[in-house]
Amino acid sequence: MTREDIPIVADEDVVRVRQVVRSYAQRAKLSLVDQTKLVTATSELARNTLTYGGGGSAVVELLGEGRRQGVRASFRDDGPGIPDITLALTDGWTSGQGMGLGLSGARRLVDEFDLDTAVGRGTTVTVTKWSR
Numbered sequence: 001m002t003r004e005d006i007p008i009v010a011d012e013d014v015v016r017v018r019q020v021v022r023s024y025a026q027r028a029k030l031s032l033v034d035q036t037k038l039v040t041a042t043s044e045l046a047r048n049t050l051t052y053g054g055g056g057s058a059v060v061e062l063l064g065e066g067r068r069q070g071v072r073a074s075f076r077d078d079g080p081g082i083p084d085i086t087l088a089l090t091d092g093w094t095s096g097q098g099m100g101l102g103l104s105g106a107r108r109l110v111d112e113f114d115l116d117t118a119v120g121r122g123t124t125v126t127v128t129k130w131s132r
């Protein structure tokens with residue numbers, strides 16, 4: 001199996017995302033440090049999907065591109081969307097009770113980061129990490 005679809009509707013689904021991402025990161029032969037970076041990033045994104053998106057789903061994929069392998073994880077919700085992306089990606093900015101470090105931290109921990117959001121429509125965040 002090279003692709004897994006995980007609903008995110010409750011706390012335990014965040015744990016499930018962590019487990020699946022860890023397993024895929026091992027299969028992609030990411031270093032232990034990079035595995036942990038990706039697990040940390042995806043854990044933050046799954047938490048945001050639950051807290052701000054009102055739930056959604058994750059898709060975790062194993063990628064193969066020539067000699068390198070990677071893992072891509074995408075988090076989608078049909079929640080309120082993010083009105084100001086720059087603000088949301090600013091270290092320390094939160095609209096709630098958080099630390100405001102989830103999105104900005106996640107971006108720093110991965111190789112590719114894509115944020116697609118529309119107010120009233122929802123949010124999709126996609127991150128990728130490659131073996132090197």
Ligand SMILES: Nc1ncnc2c1ncn2[C@@H]1O[C@H](COP(=O)(O)OP(=O)(O)OP(=O)(O)O)[C@@H](O)[C@H]1O
Binds near residue numbers: 079
């Ligand atoms: N999926 C989402 N849907 C709507 N808004 C979001 C979503 N993800 C993030 N946001 C907005 O972006 C802000 C910044 O997110 P970020 O994860 O960086 O911080 P936080 O969740 O508030 O705190 P932390 O993750 O450090 O506990 C959030 O406070 C929220 O307003």
Ligand SMILES: [Mg+2]
Binds near residue numbers: 047048098101102
């Ligand atoms: Mg967060």
